[in-house]
Amino acid sequence: MGKIKKKFSEGSSRTYTTRNRALRKLQVSLADFRRLCILKGIYPVEPRSQKKANRGSSKPTTFYYAKDIQLLLSEPLIAKFREHKIFLRKLQRALGKDDLTRAKGLEARRPEYTLDHLVIERYPAFVDALRDLDDALCMVFLFATMPTVSKVNNEIVEDCKRLSTEFMHYVIHSHSLRKVFLSIKGIYYQAEIQGQSITWIVPYQFSQNVPLDVDFKVMATFLQFYRTLLGFVNYRLYTTSNLSYPPKVDQSMDDSAAGLGSLRIEAKRVEDLIKGVQSSDTTSVPEVTMSKQMKQRMDTLGSKIKKIVAADTTTPAYESVGSGEADGDVDDETRQSGNLLFGKQVFFLSREVPRYSLEFVVRAFGGRLGWDQTSGGGSPYAENDRAITVQISDRPVQGHQFLDRIYVQPQWVYDSINARRLLDVEDYLIGQPLPAHLSPFVEYEEGDYVPEAASKLAAAAGFEGEVTNLKPEDRDQSEDEDEDAEEAADIDGASADEDAPDSDEEDEEDEDAIAEKQHQKQLLAERAGVSFSEYQQKQGAKPKPKAVAGKKRTKAEVEEEERQKIAISMLSKKKRKVVNRTQADAYKKAKDVNTLKTRKAQATAKPVKSAKGKKN
Structure with missing residues (x-):
């Protein structure tokens, strides 16, 4: 007799855990648990069987991976949260007793914590941080334009302005901006930094009304981590580009609303680099044990760095706009x-x-x-x-x-x-009606509706592709059969007996679909106010959309059509469904394109002037 296994000791019930069990295990409140999950990057999951994951209960709940909750047990932020709660209780007690001296002393010893270890933990490589920078930039640029109200602290807004301006200065210095699009939501930018495409949105600088139904506590938690992440990224980008960080702020320029010109971006001097290398080497290796070869290399380091800086003419010298020499040395x-x-x-x-x-x-x-x-x-x-x-x-x-x-x-x-x-x-030109402002993030494929402005731009740029040919005409029978042949050529011919085990399920699906269509037709007949038989007769009398007169096909085309039909009929039932679904999608896509063409023709058509009637 085998060993009796304990119930709920393996499987989904052990892989997943509910939020209530996670709270009891961590001994934290729901608000602190949400903050921990946001900062650590832990999100709810959806198990395949909620009943098995919830140990036989079908009650709806939120699930997490049990390993993620186990990882939170060793998180030092939990102790910091508890220290902060103790501090708040002491401060509230002191204020309740009007003990201002004790309250000031407690405020001076307010417990603080940083999220530096979380950034290193979540992004072990710098490329990983660049890939996940889109949301951080959107959030930071959003709060940089927020007004200072009770829900948004002034220090947070100023810090977001500083971080966003520093990032924009790096994009200017590296000339890494690629795409810009003006939309209703804001201005979309896309920059390419170290091979990674980073897209973010900046709101328009209009007066904003802070909504009351937004949970700013959750957004503040996200923003707290994103500010730390963007600070790390800015530091790495500046130092790898031989720029001093943080950049200096010209207070007089900032007070006069100089914008980007208020920051002074300066390159690191050669003497500072040499001092930094020497200080790091002397602290790690005593000068007594340093070999003669190392001393010679250190002595010639200054001249080598000067030669490298002088030879590097591809990167233009960067200075603030206020100096008027932003790109004066660029060839x-x-x-x-x-x-x-x-x-x-x-x-x-x-x-x-x-x-x-x-x-x-x-x-x-x-x-x-x-x-x-x-x-x-x-x-x-x-x-x-x-x-x-x-x-x-x-x-x-x-x-x-x-x-x-x-x-x-x-x-x-x-x-x-x-x-x-x-x-x-x-x-x-001034006063001229502007052409359409097309989104650069849209990639047109064959069969898509291509605006006329996009075709003109592609033709003017010398593009010799199929942009102007991406205008599907009315769908006729020959085009349908050509598409059927292309789809059938990519699918292996298999007999209908291959999927015999699934035939019962497929028949049930077909019956359900037929019954649903029949019910829809009955509803349409009832809406039209006629009997169902009369409605069917009217529908049958209508000409089919595929019966459009086209050019006469040759004998070879007819034979190819018959051969393709035979090839499709030899497919299994499941694969024939795939082919039919693909053809239906292609037909719907072509129909939508033709609808857009018709709307465009109606919009651009000149109105016909009606004859004025004579007055009696």
């Missing part, structure tokens, strides 16, 4: 590359355009710019400067114009970035 060949699209342009921003976005994208692509004094201080170019080549304005009428520059609307900048070339300015 013309580097400016003509894709990352320096505006390398030869000097922009001037009128006061009505979004300066916070245009300054970022223009400088990220190597351009220089100035702005109106009412938009903020620190502008290196005045409006009457002769070096300005392009002025961005969003007013249909200009009070005065300079003949040596081009006046365009802001969309020209964003569309040129997405097209990776300077577009023709005729469609973007």
Whole structure:
């Protein structure tokens, strides 16, 4: 006789655990458990059988992996949370007794904790942190534009502004911005950093009303971890680019609303690098035991670093906009590359355009710019400067114009970035109706609806693909049979007896589907106010959509059609369903494309002028 196993000792009941059991095991409150799960990156899971995972109970509940809960037992943050609760009780007791001296002493000894170990634990490699940076940037940029209210602390908002500005400065310095899209929700940006595509959204800088139905406690917990993560990422990006971190803030420029120009990004000096290497080596290896060869290498390190810095001409020298020398040392060949699209342009921003976005994208692509004094201080170019080549304005009428520059609307900048070339300015002149602002994140496939503007951009860029041919016409019988042949060619011919064990289930599914269709037809007949037999007769009298007259097919095409039909009939029932489902999806896709074409034709059609009647 085998050993009797204890109930619920293996299987799903041991792999998963409920939230209530996790709270009893960790001896924490529900709020602290949520904070721990958010900070540690532990999320609820859905077991295959909830009844087995819940030890025979069918009551709906939240499940977690038992190993994740076991991992939380050794988390030092639990002790920090308990210390903070004890501190709050002592502080409340002191304030209740009006003991202000004790309350001040407790406030000075407030327990604090950091999340540095969690960042290292969750992201052992720097590439992992870059892959997971999208949500962090969205959250930080959101709180950077939030107003200071009771639910949002002023220190948190200022820290988010600092972190977001530092990241934008690195994107400008590395010229890693790739795509920009203006949507209703905000402005989408995509940058490519160390081979990783990072996409985030920045809200428009409008006055915001803080909603009352948002749980800011949960968002604050996420933001606490994201701020720590972004601080680590910014430090690593700056140090690998030989930039000093944190960047210095020019307080006078910041007070005058200089924006990105208030930060001073400086490269590390060669002397500082040598001192850092020497200090690290002397602390680890005594000077007495240092060999002569090591001393010689240290003596020549300064000259080698100077040679490397002098030879590195691909990375332009970076300074603040306020100095007016942001890209002055960059050669013309580097400016003509894709990352320096505006390398030869000097922009001037009128006061009505979004300066916070245009300054970022223009400088990220190597351009220089100035702005109106009412938009903020620190502008290196005045409006009457002769070096300005392009002025961005969003007013249909200009009070005065300079003949040596081009006046365009802001969309020209964003569309040129997405097209990776300077577009023709005729469609973007002041007062002209703007073309469609297409999303650069959409990739068109064969059969998709391609807007006319996308086809024009692809043709202007010299694309020799099938963009202009991605316009499926009306579906006729020959096209249906061609698609059937393509689908059937990719599927191995198998007999219908291969899936015999599943035939009963498939028959039940077919019967259910037929019954559902019959019920729908009866409802339609009842809605039309006729009997079901009359409704069927009317439906049968209607011409089928596939009976569209087309060109006469050749004998070879007819034989190929028959051969493909025979090949499909030899497939198993399950594989025939796959082929039919694929054909139905293709038909629905073509139908949607044709619907969009019809709507476009109706929208662009000129209205017919009706004849005016004579008055009696």
